[in-house]
Amino acid sequence: GENVEQHPSTLSVQEGDSAVIKCTYSDSASNYFPWYKQELGKRPQLIIDIRSNVGEKKDQRIAVTLNKTAKHFSLHITETQPEDSAVYFCAANMDSNYQLIWGAGTKLIIKP
């Protein structure tokens, strides 16, 4: 079945620097890839998503890139700020039944 691997599990960056989180997926039929941010004690919230007909999508300081050939997609956060500290999850859909398969999460720590 579909598997999504997410790396790194923890990422610590200096405030103002960039952060990159990478996910790989196994099902070549997957066509929807969302990223969620979860702050401590709160629910996951969508921050950006991308579909397989697009290679890159950007929203202010956040961007996602997709490489369908290599079956990986990445989240890029530029000019990191303290409020970016959270756990980030990637996911990929299973086209056969629309189920989302989730990565294990990355804890992003922004050092002042």
Add this chain to the structure above:
Amino acid sequence: EAQVTQNPRYLITVTGKKLTVTCSQNMNHEYMSWYRQDPGLGLRQIYYSMNVEVTDKGDVPEGYKVSRKEKRNFPLILESPSPNQTSLYFCASSWVNQPQHFGDGTRLSIL
């Protein structure tokens, strides 16, 4: 306001006492899902539903039941709770292949 509502938000109970966590959405979404979240293990799917009367197992369905009699409601039932079901539970809903909207979570403690 579009939302997914879970109840209760917190519950402490004892082993073997049946409990139900309710989930309701007001967005007419077809797809609903239950997850549990344990420290260091991310989100694990328990059950999901693609529409009324259509449910299927996720990755960790043992010890849980669900039903989808109406489009808006998707309750999670623990017939005989055990301590290993102590966890943070999230309900989510969406259109197919669209962003999932999560409830605020239910923190269950089974003693």
